Amino acid sequence: MEKFTELTGVAAPLPIINLDTDKIFPAVFLKTIKRTGLAQWLFQEIRFRPDGSENPDFVLNQLPYRNAKILIGADNFGCGSSREHAPWALLDFGIRCVIAPSFADIFYNNCFKNGLLPIALPKEIIEELMEDARKGANAVMTIDLESQTVTRPDGAQIHFEIDPFRKHCLLNGLDDIGLTEQKGAEIAAYEQRARAVRPWQFGMTQPSA
Amino acid sequence: MPAPRTLFDKIWESHVIAPQSEGTYLIYIDLHLIHEVTTPQAFEGLKLAGRKVRRPDATLAVADHNVPTSDRSRGIDDPESRLQVDTLERNVKEFGVPYFPIDSINQGIVHIIGPEQGLSQPGMTIVCGDSHTATHGAMGALAFGIGTSEVEHVLATQTLIQAPAKNMLINVNGNLGAGVSPKDVILAIIGKIGTAGGTGHVFEYAGSTFRDMSMEGRMTVCNMSIEAGARAGLVAPDETTFTYLKGRPYAPKGAAWEQAVAYWRTLPSDPGAKYDKEAHLDASDIAPHVSWGTSPQDVAPITGRVPDPTQVDDPLKRAAMQRSLEYMALKPNTLLVDVPVERVFIGSCTNSRIEDLRAAATIAKGRRVAPGVRALVVPGSGLVKYQAEEEGLDRIFLEAGFEWREPGCSNCMSMNNDRAVNGERIASTSNRNFEGRQGPGAKTHLMGPAMAAAAAVTGHLADVRQLG
Numbered sequence: 106m107e108k109f110t111e112l113t114g115v116a117a118p119l120p121i122i123n124l125d126t127d128k129i130f131p132a133v134f135l136k137t138i139k140r141t142g143l144a145q146w147l148f149q150e151i152r153f154r155p156d157g158s159e160n161p162d163f164v165l166n167q168l169p170y171r172n173a174k175i176l177i178g179a180d181n182f183g184c185g186s187s188r189e190h191a192p193w194a195l196l197d198f199g200i201r202c203v204i205a206p207s208f209a210d211i212f213y214n215n216c217f218k219n220g221l222l223p224i225a226l227p228k229e230i231i232e233e234l235m236e237d238a239r240k241g242a243n244a245v246m247t248i249d250l251e252s253q254t255v256t257r258p259d260g261a262q263i264h265f266e267i268d269p270f271r272k273h274c275l276l277n278g279l280d281d282i283g284l285t286e287q288k289g290a291e292i293a294a295y296e297q298r299a300r301a302v303r304p305w306q307f308g309m310t311q312p313s314a
Numbered sequence: 315m316p317a318p319r320t321l322f323d324k325i326w327e328s329h330v331i332a333p334q335s336e337g338t339y340l341i342y343i344d345l346h347l348i349h350e351v352t353t354p355q356a357f358e359g360l361k362l363a364g365r366k367v368r369r370p371d372a373t374l375a376v377a378d379h380n381v382p383t384s385d386r387s388r389g390i391d392d393p394e395s396r397l398q399v400d401t402l403e404r405n406v407k408e409f410g411v412p413y414f415p416i417d418s419i420n421q422g423i424v425h426i427i428g429p430e431q432g433l434s435q436p437g438m439t440i441v442c443g444d445s446h447t448a449t450h451g452a453m454g455a456l457a458f459g460i461g462t463s464e465v466e467h468v469l470a471t472q473t474l475i476q477a478p479a480k481n482m483l484i485n486v487n488g489n490l491g492a493g494v495s496p497k498d499v500i501l502a503i504i505g506k507i508g509t510a511g512g513t514g515h516v517f518e519y520a521g522s523t524f525r526d527m528s529m530e531g532r533m534t535v536c537n538m539s540i541e542a543g544a545r546a547g548l549v550a551p552d553e554t555t556f557t558y559l560k561g562r563p564y565a566p567k568g569a570a571w572e573q574a575v576a577y578w579r580t581l582p583s584d585p586g587a588k589y590d591k592e593a594h595l596d597a598s599d600i601a602p603h604v605s606w607g608t609s610p611q612d613v614a615p616i617t618g619r620v621p622d623p624t625q626v627d628d629p630l631k632r633a634a635m636q637r638s639l640e641y642m643a644l645k646p647n648t649l650l651v652d653v654p655v656e657r658v659f660i661g662s663c664t665n666s667r668i669e670d671l672r673a674a675a676t677i678a679k680g681r682r683v684a685p686g687v688r689a690l691v692v693p694g695s696g697l698v699k700y701q702a703e704e705e706g707l708d709r710i711f712l713e714a715g716f717e718w719r720e721p722g723c724s725n726c727m728s729m730n731n732d733r734a735v736n737g738e739r740i741a742s743t744s745n746r747n748f749e750g751r752q753g754p755g756a757k758t759h760l761m762g763p764a765m766a767a768a769a770a771v772t773g774h775l776a777d778v779r780q781l782g
């Protein structure tokens with residue numbers, strides 16, 4: 106996983122509540138067996154017109170937002186399907202941080218696994234950031250993960266909360282499977298205890314069990 | 315005395331291996347169900363790192379999203395779908411994971427087959443790379459959807475790093491009126507608490523309405539927990555659960571069965587257990603529901619009208635409603651029963667079990683699908699299809715002009731050839747009415763199976779109670 110330490114870039118306003126992962130990455134394109142090259146399908150239905158040309162009204166088709174690295178979203182961002190193709194496509198487009206008043210749980214988890222930072226902030230603050238994001242070329246913000254701050258275009262800083270373990274993993278680009286494998290002995294001990302209490306669950310999907 | 319605990323607390327605590335950090339824990343996963351769409355990248359990750367599947371004996375694979383629901387003996391035509399299913403088949407072979415092949419009678423939608431095979435059991439932790447994993451919560455299991463990186467994590471370690479959820483009680487009491495189904499109950503709940511009402515929470519569905527409900531009905535309800543933002547939904551295991559499970563292929567047998575039931579009886583929430591949030595509904599207030607918009611919270615009783623955005627104060631909500639109605643091509647204040655449909659889909663992990671098909675067949679019997687309407691019935695699994703045929707339901711549907719198809723996800727989403735075309739308007743028993751979900755421009759109205767059958771035979775959204 107790519108590290109996340111500091112990010113400076115244009116923030117794009119996307120004030121759509123309940124923005125679902127079907128909108129972010131439509132099901133029709135889930136047939137890929139890869140996790141790269143997915144940006145071409147990002148926001149397909151709102152980004153492109155039926156004939157395949159770009160919809161000029163959509164924010165990510167406008168300069169300077171074509172190069173946005175940050176999205177300012179609305180409530181319940183990323184609801185719906187568990188598809189990790191949503192964060193993969195956002196990353197492939199160049200988005201490394203989404204700031205919104207609230208996120209759907211699975212999407213929120215998926216972001217961290219891919220070096221994409223989701224930041225939840227109170228509604229009033231999001232409204233201000235949304236205004237900042239409407240400033241076009243001046244909508245530049247800086248995210249500093251170490252100090253947990255968002256720096257607005259006018260230099261004002263906003264503090265955000267993040268789980269310390271997730272922060273540690275992002276800052277160091279850690280693969281959490283590797284971390285979990287270090288707990289191999291504890292997992293094995295748990296399995297032994299569980300087998301004593303719930304023996305019928307072991308070997309259960311083996312047809313001969 | 316120890317503090318009273320909820321069903322969720324008990325399952326959670328019995329699966330914590332170790333604290334991970336302030337606020338997160340390493341938890342054990344008892345059953346991992348996998349399908350073709352969200353696993354190719356996970357297996358690729360395992361291969362790159364030289365890792366194995368830790369517990370193939372706790373893992374089961376099936377292909378459901380991409381499979382054609384027409385005759386499958388010739389294989390899969392669509393090259394991309396075929397590649398995804400072939401990739402799954404190669405991976406399960408290489409990693410030794412049990413698999414239900416697409417020509418097996420056991421094949422079906424992953425959330426249908428878990429309970430049907432007796433794999434999904436009370437007190438377990440169950441995950442799948444699919445947000446409707448909450449379906450298995452009807453068994454009294456903590457079941458939730460995960461992303462592909464987490465699928466890889468579970469394959470490699472049989473664990474997940476998770477923050478505990480909060481408890482939310484969804485209490486519904488009383489008898490459902492005639493023509494009112496479990497689907498209407500869950501649509502009414504989502505309409506009441508909203509699509510983010512359950513974020514960060516696990517629901518426990520309690521009250522006499524759920525106690526009196528069949529396992530099929532409980533699965534329909536739990537299935538859509540995610541549509542209210544909840545991570546999972548649970549129903550406490552009881553005699554209905556045990557009767558359902560007993561004798562199923564993968565359920566414990568003999569002495570192990572007795573031991574399991576004794577354990578399962580300890581799981582229901584203790585009296586006085588605390589919930590962080592509660593919602594209460596009266597079953598007798600719930601009418602048959604349909605959705606009118608592009609979010610599952612956009613629902614109304616079938617007797618109602620399309621809402622009017624000018625009556626909404628919050629500007630973001632008003633904009634969302636306007637956009638919804640524009641996409642759905644609906645005018646404010648239109649009577650819902652005046653909305654014509656072009657397609658009907660009876661299926662999906664929400665409503666493709668035997669009871670659902672029986673409910674739809676009751677309405678279809680002796681009637682005809684309205685002219686200009688295409689109506690699909692897609693059983694959730696090979697076993698459901700077989701049972702329905704034993705009961706003669708297939709003939710009722712075929713005589714009424716419905717299509718009777720092979721099991722799979724079908725038109726619930728748009729990954730196979732059943733997808734809607736030309737922005738058709740659909741009466742659908744699935745779970746999501748998102749833009750484009752059932753096909754480009756497709757306009758989805760969510761409802762229960764009898765309501766969908768009623769729409770098929772009348773050609774418009776209809777109140778099933780008027781058809782008798």
Ligand code: SF4
Pocket residue numbers: 378379423424425444446662663664722723726727744745
């Ligand atoms: S039936 Fe629909 S919701 Fe259920 S698993 Fe298949 S695609 Fe997902």
